[in-house]
Amino acid sequence: MLGAQHALDPLTIVKACVNNAGIALIQHGWHPMSFITISGEIDSRAIEKSSKVGFALALKP
Numbered sequence: 001m002l003g004a005q006h007a008l009d010p011l012t013i014v015k016a017c018v019n020n021a022g023i024a025l026i027q028h029g030w031h032p033m034s035f036i037t038i039s040g041e042i043d044s045r046a047i048e049k050s051s052k053v054g055f056a057l058a059l060k061p
Contacts, residue, residue, distance in 0.1 A: 001017065002018045003015070003018070011028055011029045013028075014027075015027070023041045024041075025038070025040075033058075034058060034060055035056075035058045036057055037055070038055055039053070
């Protein structure tokens with residue numbers, strides 16, 4: 001497994017993980033404890049299957 005993380009700016013993080021299923025994640029915070037996360041996964045061994053996409057919203061006061 002191989003992974004990487006990069007901060008595009010103080011509020012946005014991009015993460016990627018490569019193994020038999022490629023996974024990518026983009027996380028953006030607009031408040032110190034609140035985040036929007038968009039993620040995707042593709043199985044490189046089964047290209048004919050559809051990829052997975054996720055969306056998460058974490059709100060904290």
